[in-house]
Amino acid sequence: MKYDSILETVGDTPLVRIAPEVHGLPDIDLYAKLEFCNPFGSLKDRAAWNMVRPGLGSAIEKGSQIVELSSGNTAKALAAIAGMHGLGFKSVTNRMKIPEIKELLLLLGAEIEELPGQSECLDPTDSEDPLTLFHRGLAEPGSAYLHTDQYYNERNPEAHESGTGPEIVADLGGRAPDWFVAGVGTAGSSTGVARALRKHGPEVEVVGLVAEKSDFIPGIRNIDEVQEVGIFDPLTYDTIEKITSAEAIDGMLTLVRRCGILAGPTGGAAYFGAVRHLREVAPRLTGPATAVFIVCDRVESYLSYVKKRRPDLFGRQQPDTSVGSLSPEDTSRAAGIGVAEAQEWIAKENPLVVDMRSPYAYAALHIEGSMNIVDELFEDLVRGGLPFSKARPVLLACPVGEQSLKYAALLTRLGHPDVRSLAGGIIAWRDAGAPLVRE
16 A cells, blocks of 8 residues: 555554463453554554644644653654654653654754653643643743643544554444553543444453552552543543553563564553453353454564563573562561651661652652662662662662562562561651751
């Protein structure tokens, strides 16, 4: 087929059946919607093109810069679209976690601006958060930017309500599946597809997947973060379930090795979550059923992410100095400490306080006297042995206290006599009214 523009190839992605011998559910037809077949490599191509299109003519006339609060696939698609129309693109984010995506954005000519923020994502409820202030400024009259605003723009879910969802229905012979399973990021795709499917089958069950609080799966928010997204509506989902990065990688491996579907970890999470949920409901089935999940993007952009968490897949052993080597017994021995107790301990014992959040979150607000070692760098330091003297106690802090507890367990196993984790993290410290300083 011939096209006049690459943008004409957005949408109409394949729906591929997963063989029952792979997922082990003979009475359920499980299908993968392969959104990585979009021209820029992800399901975000649909939303990006739908959001930017109405203002594109005016932006070209004024020479505006397209801007989006994104560190992933939305930014990638918008950068490509901007370049096609002679416009610049700026990605504004709290933290770029995937190096391959950052490098690709730079290759596409994008400008990347990392702003301080108290959390790793936009929190519109916090009027003092720099990322939130920037977001609000974009909506002011006379802005020099074309802001696509994926967190609040109704054209985000509309792209899937008019495209992705109806395509699924058409490929299933005019009917909706019994289950639809999707990771929840901006909530655009899950919301839009759910709306479309329920027009054809109001009884369709929608399963949303979120990450554990201390975990990170590209494209999927944790249960606290997702509440901060303007598009997110909990009533969209019949159930919201947690999934871990380890489960996401296991699901990804099944798709890659058993199905020839080169899915990234987000698609792996959707597959794993779908099969897990379907196994629970399968005993109640009275006949054949159908389920659909979305494969958001491809694996190539996440090799460093996978390598860090599963070095064995690349012929390397998991070092004893990594969080991945911890046993449940190791974690159970880690010491957590509440805010009041931590304040008293700091006053009496002067422990070394290590803030493991991003440099931008640390710069926004942190415990006075603490030092900032972001979690990825912290693990690199530990690989060389204990990074701190055993003579001084250590207090570790992360956003919600779960990641720091793991590192406290690791340092304890490595022989540090007194290392503790701040229970509830910096968020608990802030909510308790304990003092924080700004850099």
